[in-house]
Amino acid sequence: MSIVIPTFNESANVAELLRRIDATMGSQGWEAVFVDDDSPDGTAAAVRAIACIDQRVRCVQRIGRRGLSSACIEGMLASAAPVIAVMDADLQHDESILPTMLARIDQGADVVVATRYAQGGSTGEWDASRKSMSLWATRMSRLILKQPVSDPMSGFFMLRRDVLEGCVHELSAMGFKILLDLLASSRRELRIAELPYVFRDRFAGESKLDSMVVWEYGMLLLDKTIGRFVPVRFLMFSLIGGLGVFVHMAVLTAALKGFGLDFTVAQTVATLLSMVFNFALNNTLTYRDRRLAGWAWLRGLASFVVACGVGAVANIGISTWLYEHDTRWVLAAIAGILIGAVWNYAVTQLYTWGKKRR
Ligand SMILES: Nc1nc2c(ncn2[C@@H]2O[C@H](COP(=O)(O)OP(=O)(O)O)[C@@H](O)[C@H]2O)c(=O)[nH]1
Ligand SMILES: [Mg+2]
Incomplete structure (x- = not known):
């Protein structure tokens, strides 16, 4: 399994994240592909310092580019693993459910979504406005989704490589919502499993989410609806x-x-x-x-x-x-x-x- 981790200014989180993944995954085979957009805080160097002593760790450093979705896509394409997980670097995603997610794939799921909106899941310490924004965005996403998913906005998920290969040319690669992009772009019916987890607080550093994500989300929705006809x-x-x-x-x-x-x-x-x-x-x-x-x-x-x-x-x-x-x-x-x-x-x-x- 390859774990793709998009980063921007996450140098203080890298070592702790890898330590926790290692502790959780035990002897199961895994590798981590960090995709860093040339963070000024030296995240790429921090990853490479660890990669020198741990061959399971790699870094793709992109110059003059920004974007969470495109970073995830390039990270996924940089690996040959049959199963790919995507998770954030700030430890908000609970890495301890990775083995269970992998088990669901082994049981036949195409995609496993770690969800905040199912029994046992939660958004943790979010304020009311962030909660309502996330719910609104989730509702809007039904416009482009073929199958119901409780948390299509999740940044924490796992998929089989063939799911990616089946839709990679159709991806919009715009904005923050790569899972939604994948689900909406896939032409075949997917077996989707959901696993609840509790969204944690950031370990170090700060969120890159700003008011512009609403704009980027609008671009993604437009691209998935009328993008076929006009760019x-x-x-x-x-x-x-x-x-x-x-x-x-x-x-x-x-x-x-x-x-x-x-x-x-x-x-x-x-x-x-x-x-x-x-x-x-x-x-x-x-x-x-x-x-x-x-x-x-x-x-x-x-x-x-x-x-x-x-x-x-x-x-x-x-x-x-x-x-x-x-x-x-x-x-x-x-x-x-x-x-x-x-x-x-x-x-x-x-x-x-x-x-x-x-
Ligand atoms: N490569 C890359 N990673 C990004 C970018 N923006 C955010 N990230 C990473 O995406 C993950 C989620 O971002 P975060 O700021 O924590 O979003 P939040 O959890 O919704 O507040 C983190 O690991 C960030 O470092 C970007 O433009 N490029
Ligand atoms: Mg975060």
Whole structure:
């Protein structure tokens, strides 16, 4: 069995987690694959220090990437074990149930979910708002699930390798909810076993969960529903582009009426500011998993402005051509906007957010 452990700033938890897994698993064969997103606290180095003396331990270190789901997928793919478990590094997941989970797999289950929402399970010390948020998310997940599961949001589960291989190309790999992604992507009926446990308090360090998980969860739900037809990132990109029009008009009005600027100057300022707005929002929302910071943010902004500048020229060129060839002005404009949007999306995806981040 391979235990995949995604980490971000968990250096103080690594040794204790491995000690407990070792104590619990005894002589049963296991290995641990840590997937660390280049944590500034040196988690990867802490894992490798142990890996030097314990061959069951390995570390995949990802550079310039963030994301719990994609980390879990890459960790699972980095192992050849017939059974894969996924658990957090902060000791909130009760490792003592690992042998029972493995036994369920041996008895024929495809997936074993360690659940907080069944008899004997609990979310431990959560406050009311966190509890209600988790319940709300669990209810929403039924939109995309084919089979009922009491805790599809669980980050603690075990599966057979063939379950992963059967759906790995369909995974959205967005956000925090890898189990939900796996269950919703699997095309065949799965034998799912559930095992209750009590969610513990963090051992050391702090939670990486912030308000953005709601956004990421929304992206996952959208991708699993309409993602087959339109890429969710393109939708987000276009939505933000639409908001940019409002920013543009507000700045233009202020520049014309408030500062009495010449129209061309005002229009240029409005265009530039709405580009900055679009870039910043896309960087935090659409490309959250590849977000740029520091100098990379400025470089990204520059490439974004250049790409969108070319997109604007294409937009004007194509709509003018259509207009001159007897297309109604509204249709000519929409065609120009669509082509400009697709260009901006495709090019910035490749050059602004596709490059190395440092
Ligand atoms: N590789 C990787 N691991 C992450 C990321 N975000 C969180 N994690 C890890 O995922 C696990 C769960 O995260 P945590 O912050 O404890 O979430 P919470 O338990 O819901 O508060 C922990 O082991 C984190 O270190 C990420 O962006 N990349
Ligand atoms: Mg945690």
